[in-house]
Each structure stands twice: as structure tokens, then as C-alpha cells.
Amino acid sequence: MSEPMTYARYLALDELLAAQKPRSDRHDELLFIVIHQTKELWLKEIIHEVELAKRLIVEGDVEPAYKALARVSRIQTIMTLSWDVLATMTPADYLSFRGDLGTSSGFQSHQFRTLEYLLGLKDESFLRFHAERPDAMAQLKAALEAPSLYDVAIAQLPRHGLAVPEAVLDRDYAQPYEPSPEVEAAWLAVYRDTARYWELYQLAEKLVDLDDALVTWRHKHVLTVERIIGGRPGTGGTEGAGYLANTLKRRCFPELWSLRTRL
Numbered sequence: 592m593s594e595p596m597t598y599a600r601y602l603a604l605d606e607l608l609a610a611q612k613p614r615s616d617r618h619d620e621l622l623f624i625v626i627h628q629t630k631e632l633w634l635k636e637i638i639h640e641v642e643l644a645k646r647l648i649v650e651g652d653v654e655p656a657y658k659a660l661a662r663v664s665r666i667q668t669i670m671t672l673s674w675d676v677l678a679t680m681t682p683a684d685y686l687s688f689r690g691d692l693g694t695s696s697g698f699q700s701h702q703f704r705t706l707e708y709l710l711g712l713k714d715e716s717f718l719r720f721h722a723e724r725p726d727a728m729a730q731l732k733a734a735l736e737a738p739s740l741y742d743v744a745i746a747q748l749p750r751h752g753l754a755v756p757e758a759v760l761d762r763d764y765a766q767p768y769e770p771s772p773e774v775e776a777a778w779l780a781v782y783r784d785t786a787r788y789w790e791l792y793q794l795a796e797k798l799v800d801l802d803d804a805l806v807t808w809r810h811k812h813v814l815t816v817e818r819i820i821g822g823r824p825g826t827g828g829t830e831g832a833g834y835l836a837n838t839l840k841r842r843c844f845p846e847l848w849s850l851r852t853r854l
Contacts, residue, residue: 614691619684626677634702641709648743660797667804674811701727708734710843711741713767736765753777775846798844
């Protein structure tokens with residue numbers, strides 16, 4: 592006879608609450624672990640929602656995708672606010688256990704890279720950090736080689752009579768997306784006649800919400816790192832805050848930003 596379902600059993604609380612394994616006796620290490628594990632759980636949900644949105648858009652059900660994309664934006668807000676909790680940890684607090692992290696780094700998060708790939712920021716060089724994790728590598732490769740959320744959004748433009756070059760529609764999806772004047776012109780037409788292209792206009796604004804929130808998250812990440820470790824190198828061998836600051840220039844949906852100058 593199966594045991595009755597309980598709150599703890601349904602949520603696998605025994606396993607979940609046993610997953611925090613500090614390597615030092617320092618008080619603040621638990622906070623550091625919980626913040627990052629929570630981030631990974633939210634990333635799992637974000638990936639789940641973005642993949643749903645992609646499927647819906649490919650099928651031409653654009654409006655139902657708005658809900659999934661709006662949910663992602665709300666989650667991104669929570670993730671950004673979590674940096675304020677981590678920032679309660681002082682430099683002395685962090686340095687007291689930093690050595691126990693070894694070469695581990697958020698830079699190695701396969702879920703964050705998967706999300707970047709899903710949104711269109713393709714860079715296969717990140718694959719090398721996951722060679723020893725077959726499942727993570729498989730997820731990354733699948734996201735790298737598949738059309739991104741932006742690719743499937745662009746593919747909707749011709750369905751509404753807007754011209755998009757075949758070179759854009761049939762490109763190698765594993766390569767970084769290159770902004771296209773023709774794609775910008777198509778989106779510009781959407782923004783200049785929102786009543787006619789309302790479905791596409793709403794989709795574009797949902798995408799901008801995601802991009803905006805991602806840059807906001809990155810910016811808060813930079814400030815938090817600077818507050819805690821200043822200009823020190825990151826534990827994974829990166830430039831630390833310097834590397835993170837450079838990522839603020841990235842845009843997942845470039846033409847949705849550039850067209851605003853021409854409106």
C-alpha cells in the first residue's frame with residue numbers, strides 16, 4: 592500500500608533541505624549556497640516557460656505565449672532582488688570561506704548558458720566547461736543548435752506579409768545572430784502600425800521586457816560583485832566584475848532596440 596502524499600513527500604523536502612553542504616564553518620556560506628541554488632531552481636522554471644513560448648509561437652499561437660513570457664519577466668524581477676539579500680554579506684564574510692569554493696563559479700552554470708542560447712545569445716565556446724556532465728552538455732547543445740526564441744519570433748514576420756531575407760530565416764542557428772537592416776525594417780513597420788500588427792507588437796514588447804530584465808539582472812550582479820570583492824578576479828578564473836560589466840552590452844533582440852531611434 593502506498594504511503595499517503597504529504598507536503599514533505601510531494602516537495603521532496605528531505606532531499607531538498609539536505610542539498611546545502613557548506614564546506615566551511617562560516618555562518619554566511621549557507622546564505623551563499625541557498626542564493627545560488629535558488630537561482631538555479633528559478634532558471635529551471637524560466638527555461639521551462641521559454642521552451643513553451645517557443646513551441647506556441649512556432650505553432651502560430653502567439654497570444655498564448657504572452658503568459659509564459661510575462662511569467663519569465665516576473666521571475667527575473669525576483670532573481671534581481673535576490674542580489675540585495677546576497678549584498679548583506681560583507682567582504683570579510685565572503686573572504687572567510689571563498690577559498691573553499693575552489694575553481695567553482697557561476698560562470699559554469701549550464702542553465703544560465705542554456706537560457707542565453709534560448710534567447711539567442713549563441714556562443715559555443717561555453718560548451719567546454721561542461722564536458723564532464725553529459726546531461727548538461729546535451730541540454731546546452733540542443734539549445735545551441737535549435738532556433739532561438741528570437742528566431743521563431745522573426746519567422747512570424749513573413750506570415751504577416753513582412754519581408755525577411757531567406758539568409759536570416761535559414762541561417763545556421765548555432766552561430767551568433769547578426770542584426771539585419773531588413774529585420775529592423777520589418778519590426779519598424781510593426782511599431783508604426785500597431786493596430787494592424789497588434790499580435791506582433793505585443794510579442795515584441797514582451798521580448799523587450801525579457802531583455803530589459805536580463806540586463807537589469809546583470810547590472811545588479813556587477814554591483815554586488817564590486818561591493819563584495821571589488822576588482823578581484825572571479826573564482827572561475829574570469830576577470831570578475833570587469834567581465835560582468837562587458838556583458839551589459841549584450842542584447843538578445845537587437846533590432847527591437849535599434850528601431851526605436853527610427854520611430
